[in-house]
Amino acid sequence: MPEPRLKKILSVFEGKKGGLISILQRVQEEFGYLPEEALAEIADFLRLPASEVFSVATFYAHFYLTRRGDHLVRVCQGTACYVRGARDILETAQHRLGIKTGQTTEDYKYSLERVACVGSCAMAPVVMIDDDVHAKMTPLKMNELLAKNKEKGSEGGLP
Ligand code: FES
Numbered sequence: 001m002p003e004p005r006l007k008k009i010l011s012v013f014e015g016k017k018g019g020l021i022s023i024l025q026r027v028q029e030e031f032g033y034l035p036e037e038a039l040a041e042i043a044d045f046l047r048l049p050a051s052e053v054f055s056v057a058t059f060y061a062h063f064y065l066t067r068r069g070d071h072l073v074r075v076c077q078g079t080a081c082y083v084r085g086a087r088d089i090l091e092t093a094q095h096r097l098g099i100k101t102g103q104t105t106e107d108y109k110y111s112l113e114r115v116a117c118v119g120s121c122a123m124a125p126v127v128m129i130d131d132d133v134h135a136k137m138t139p140l141k142m143n144e145l146l147a148k149n150k151e152k153g154s155e156g157g158l159p
Helices: 006-014 022-033 038-048 050-059 086-097 138-149
Strands: 069-077 111-116 128-129 132-134
Touching: 006 022, 006 038, 022 128, 038 050, 050 111, 069 138, 086 111, 086 138, 111 128, 128 138
Parallel strands: 069 111
Antiparallel strands: 069 128, 128 132
8 A cells, every 4th residue: 555645646647658757756756765665656556567667766867766865965076166176075075974975964964965067167166055056165164064054953944
């Protein structure tokens, strides 16, 4: 029996052809990632082999199979940022959050990613926290930014 939120999503696609990608997108919007049980339910719903659903979910980089943090910290490692010290900024973020790139903090507050150019090279080096762009970053500014966010604690607010 699917989880109620999943059941509701699947009901929208009842009787429609295809829709695997759309279902995966909706499920990820709802849960923040694609839980393994949901993939099995989706496979059942679409009468597809579970392996097929799994391979589609793993093929696209924007689908996540593990729970993500409430906030996504993306440190640009594109050329313009890299030559201005982006590597040190990424190391600072890893140290401050106590995780490696691609990981999520134990409290599920933050996930950390490295990205190639985010299209703001003039502001390099750049860090994005959720949809906010932080320009001309330094390791010190990275530390301050994350410290400020942590202080906000349970509210999980970001500047
Ligand atoms: S290389 Fe970082 S924004 Fe372009």
